[in-house]
Amino acid sequence: MTGMQSGFLDLPSDPEAMFEALYAMGLTDGFPIIPPTDDRVERFIAASGRPGSQVIAPIPPHNAPGTVEKIAINAVMAGCRADYMPVVIAVVEAMADPAFNFLGITTTTNPVGPLILINGPIRHTLDINCGRGALGPGRRANATIGRAVRLLMVNIGGAIPGEVDKATLGMPGKYSMCLGEMEEESPWEPFHVDRGFAAGDSTVTVVGPQGNMNIFTPWKKADSILAALASAMAALADNNTMRGQGNPILFLNPGHAGLLAAQGYSRLRLQQELWHRAGIPAAALPTEVSAIEEGSRVMVDGHSMPTARPEDILIAVAGGPEAYHNTYCATFGDWAVTRPIRLP
Template sequence: MLRAAAVVEKLGIPAASIISSHFLKQAEIVKKGLGVPVSIGVYPGVPLLDSDEVLAKKVNDVLAPGLLNGLVGEVPQDAATEGALDPAPGSIVFRGTLNEVQDHFHRQMWSDGLPVIPPTRDAVDAFLRYTDRRPDDVLCAIPQEGREASILSIAVNGVMSGCRPEYMPVLIAIIEALADPVYRIEDSGSTPGWEPLVILNGPLARELDFNFGQGMMRFGRQANTSVGRFVRLYLRNVCGFRVPPGAGDKGSIGQSMLVAMAEDEAAAKAMGWPTYAQDKGYGADENVVSVRSAISVSGPMYTAGTSALDHVKVWAEMLTQSFGYWAFTAFKTGEWYPLVVAGPGVAQVIAAEWSKEQVRTYLRDHIQVPAEQAQRYARMGSTPTFTFEHYVEEGMLPAEYAASPDMERMVKPVLNPSFIDILLAGDPGRNQSRAYLCNHIQGPPVSKAVKLPANWSSLRSAARNIP
């Protein structure tokens, strides 16, 4: 609500925002990126855990007086030093030994807790050679602190993460995708604690040695691991999403960074299925970075049999079990994007009978949850006023979702088969798949083409080889 309040303030109208006391530190970070000071009325504690009597007392004793003061009291001010003490981009901020650099970066909260590669001028310059863009080129003002998403900042965090210089075109495309307004990077610090997931398609995946086979989502391959780490470091250092003792990342429990993913494109081609990037409208030989949020990961989905239905039926059951409680977010927003990472052997059996479109349609029709469960969980999580009727009235859901008063009826969270993505990867020698779920409108799938520098070939032939 601070973003809305800032819009109001810029219109010359005073606004006061209601914030729970446990969100004040995050609010301080969000305020930095708004460009205007805002007034806050504080609700002490968690409104969803208070009795009606306690809630009334807190509103009357604390919140309402705070809101009133925000409208008729003193004009809110930013801290006078806000942004004024920042170093100049590209400046040397510390000189020391390897251990001293680590300690300094930890103190400044510029690290994810693991040691970082020191971003020296030479190391950063090596990355900058892999782009035709200038170091001071700015992609955009990136939320949530409203800082410049510069090419230089991408290179510095790429070095720190343990990336190789030749990953630089991929790193730039990742930030372009994360900064796309559709992705809503500003919601990266929301309490569900979702994590960005990067997918690389195209010949670059093989050339840069991304693992798309057995163990592809494990730490262990430099490309997958360091690129995944880069995303988390960029979210901390440029966007301002930090867990305590920092602020800005309000993931209540959160989850660990995800290593970057790539697709077994040879397998897809052999069975006649389009790749993930082709599904997004790109050519078969284009290098494409895709990002999407991952709020939840299924268990391993083992399936057996010689018909498509043998496998896809279990997928539908396991997606329902893994993600069913989160279906209420689909009913509130109309958006819910599952990703099935299909084992190549399993996909081969399915592809012999069904197109990807048929798989999507089956899953859309067979992932179903009880209406009562969705409503009950929505009311617990955040939305005590949740009803299907409300979201039908708002036009978020088709009329059929409120056609029956029977709360035991089954409802489908995937409104459109095109919301389901399928990617081929994993162990070709095992009959296992896995599924990932986006956090509704927060981090929906976004793809960007990777732009290689004009001298890519000569740079690559001069580069040190991957051991």
């Protein structure tokens, strides 16, 4: 293998025996993997357009160097295509931003993990699911890009579940949580444009959700829709409300997004309305002092607010077209980070 810096493992050629060996060494997420052979890894490095020795970021908690080569190894194992490499690299760059709190999200007892939202033309190039079932199974890009990130967190950063990753119960999204925005069906400017990028840019945004809540919303009038959405956000038990900060994210289906826009709601007006409606009355709050975040709540007009500012609530459009179900993801209480995808 030309110029490779990673060590080698002498493994059985039989796929089942090889999987058993890697699983015993703690190098998988519990699912079978694709063998990261010399030729596959070299092909993935070439597809990144970067030298294999380039360090993209240190990966916590061990802060081991996340080189292009090591990222490629984990992307191969996850079942990625080689042309997914620029996306995986951009995700690592985004998670390395201190605002994301990579170390905290990796090691906390909270069941959080990275959610990856992809915008721009690359969604079509890589066949990323933005519509029906975008957070579910069935699409290779969604499944394996997120899985590659989880594998490199374990295999480079050392975030071994139960040993270093201290999530009390965990959640399925810790395997993979990746989707694209359905920009073409959004009545508002694309999510990444709202965050300062050009419409023609391809970007990744990472947030640290503690799960996802389905919001059954079988109504057509804005007031009814808002009541349902705000009820999901008014949660005493999530970090955004507890800490009064961070970027929770709401995924609206195209049907409800269109209904709200037709009734006069811009993205900003929607953020403002949800912020006010999702406040929890002080009388409903425990009188006991919090063991972890004393005095951190944001109180407005006698209500505990879900975030410090309305614009901290992120809103993207994704999913099937019917105006029935929406999804809310409360987060660890830290910040979303958006980075451009650099193509070779």
